[in-house]
Amino acid sequence: MYLPEGKKARRQRAIVSELGLSPTVRTSDLARRLGVSVETVRRDIEELTQQGLVSRTYGGAAGRQLGLQPAYQEREALAVEERDAIAAKAVGLVKAGDVLMIDSGSTTARFAHALARAAIRVTVITNCFAVAQALAMNDAARVIFCPGDVSGREGGVYGSETCAFLKGFYADVTFIGASGLTVDGPTDVETGATWVKRGMIDRAERQVLLLDSSKFGRRHLERICPLDGLSDLVTDRKPDGALGERIAAGPTALHV
Amino acid sequence: MYLPEGKKARRQRAIVSELGLSPTVRTSDLARRLGVSVETVRRDIEELTQQGLVSRTYGGAAGRQLGLQPAYQEREALAVEERDAIAAKAVGLVKAGDVLMIDSGSTTARFAHALARAAIRVTVITNCFAVAQALAMNDAARVIFCPGDVSGREGGVYGSETCAFLKGFYADVTFIGASGLTVDGPTDVETGATWVKRGMIDRAERQVLLLDSSKFGRRHLERICPLDGLSDLVTDRKPDGALGERIAAGPTALHV
């Protein structure tokens, strides 16, 4: 229609499109609907999986969920235990009736799930689809979503609209994630995300950083805030060396 | 911890929680991780499916995607063909460079997918997760998401924040769905959704209603707008009787 691509490409687009509407499709169904053999569909799914467009399942394929990073599988598999422990610990910092701001990120998404399980009555302001999804099912939580430009890669919204929106609220606690943490403070790779994190930090009484220990000492493009700008750090291991000392000396409470 | 529920409930919550993080889980994996038999997990998934919390798949379960109605399966299966045809037709109303507002709903979600496939350069303002997800992968589209209260059931955001946000924009075309259409105009069941639809209609030059023919003549709680308030109606069959005459006589263009 638009590009004279082969029928293979069209078929694969049809699969991805189908996946956007129902969370899961079965290989046999697709084969029937597309008028090709099961083997062909399997090979298509194989390719799409390698491109990261769908994720393969037993009887077929599942669509990438909005809010889950593409490389989620590997990135996450390594530190599931640690992150769950961090998430559980962080839930302890939440009281009934609190207003929370929750940043985008895989660790914060885990935290949102733990929070949903705990069924504490809270109001959550977030820019992250995964967080919204985690808490949406829960009647105990009211979720306010931020406006902004949708980033499929990050699974959230960013930009000036997002930052401006945050200024209209005041929260008890902000929970953020980061890609790295040094004595200078937490750092991240994405500029857009960094501004949102700063915005959330500014509008809350307490600022909690959720971080697994593999991020210690890693420095990235942008610093989010000074180390003293955080009221709490929740992690899975006590940081060593200069970072450990600096935290011990500073105002930031450490939760392991 | 919070409620002394049985281990069954805890197990099922663990499943739902797991599903929030990875788009799909396998029965056998869950059985191993939870330390129970496969049969037990299958029964759990069965129950959760009936509650609409997860959707069952061949080898396990998939998480409900944010933006897909719970009863999606049945509601959609009936009219997939019709809706795709409607969606394809509606894409024809879009020009490169247009600014669009897209409402939440299953038909509009289909439309968003068709739009993504067409790869037309557009800016889209939406309050619907499914729409955002459909277009997020597409580099051709810039997607601006509205703020508001998250409704897990509807798969979008609603409320005064949403309506206020819409007032800050002006679009070339608005695409909305509805639960019913009578000579008085389109109607819907949800009050919150209705206000958002109205807001989108007010801020656009053209107002397009996407509707499959099964909705003709059905009236619901709230009227969205008068019939004359719509510039276009895209559907799969010419409406008969009074409704058909009324449309032919009015200013609304009919696309079949």
Added chain:
DNA sequence: ACGTTTTAGAGGAAAGTACCACATTATTAG
């Protein structure tokens, strides 16, 4: 403490998938 109900596990037949190697059919390039 007792009996009832709920919940979990075992086993086996039936069905559906995966996976592999090879044949066949488009598609493309020269």
Added chain:
DNA sequence: CTAATAATGTGGTACTTTCCTCTAAAACGT
């Protein structure tokens, strides 16, 4: 037009899951 290459279909085996019934154990109320 023909040869090379990519894409697709076929057949058969091994594996996984489903689904059923029945039994064991745990939880529950009285």
